[in-house]
Amino acid sequence: MSLEIQLPQLGLTMTEGLIMEWRKKEGDAVKRGEILFNVENDKATIDVAAQGDGTLSKILVKEMITVPVGTVVGLIAQTGEFVAAEEKPKEEPVPFDPHAPAEEVASAPATPAASAAPVPEQPMRAYSQPKLQDGFVLASPLARQIAESQGLDLAKVRGTGPKGAVLARDLASPTALANPSTQ
Known part of the structure; x- marks a missing residue:
């Protein structure tokens, strides 16, 4: 059985994280404690380590996508194991948009055809940078x-x-x- 790589909660107030960079590629051997990827939250950029030995069989969330804490971002196959077709995700993960209404995020279609289509530029909103x-x-x-x-x-x-x-x-x-x- 594959080991799920979940986005960990790296602070008391962390609700989401931005996958900055995958340090390993699909097919790379990984050992417990090796750095798999970097995640950025509102306070820091943090390395996330593998929780077990095996092969990084699937990256489910690509770089520069924000996802909620607990989201499965990848799979590690145990040594000698391969990812069976039924273990592969049926849908691409929907990129998390913190500004979208909850209904839009939940009902957004997550088909590969929809994610391959170009995303239209959102209209610019009024700008005011909060300063301390x-x-x-x-x-x-x-x-x-x-x-x-x-x-x-x-x-x-x-x-x-x-x-x-x-x-x-x-x-x-x-x-x-x-x-x-x-x-």
């Missing part, structure tokens, strides 16, 4: 590191994280930077 005292902008540590290395001003980036915090994925978005007023 002294001009401090809410941002994850990874987002701060990326912004510093690329010379980006976090105050000009639309944050999609909790309370409007800037996450690493916000810096990769072509619509991430707010249009500065030139009046």
Whole structure:
């Protein structure tokens, strides 16, 4: 029987996580304690280790997708085992959108054909970056590191994280930077 790799709750307030990078590929041998992937939450980027020995047989959630805590993100086949057809997921996981109404997320079709279709750009919403005292902008540590290395001003980036915090994925978005007023 395959071992399910679930997105762990890495803090008391963590409800979701962004799969940043898979360190192992499908078919790679893994040992208990080896790092499988990195997950980013609203406070940090954390390594997630394998809970058993075997082969990473299936990656169910690709990089740069946010999923709720407890979601099965991959499967580890025990040594000498392969993933049987009935163990493979019947549907692609639906990317978690924290801004979508609960009904939309629950009723969203998760067929491979639907996920292959291009997703239309969402209309831009009114922008107001929450700031704390002294001009401090809410941002994850990874987002701060990326912004510093690329010379980006976090105050000009639309944050999609909790309370409007800037996450690493916000810096990769072509619509991430707010249009500065030139009046």
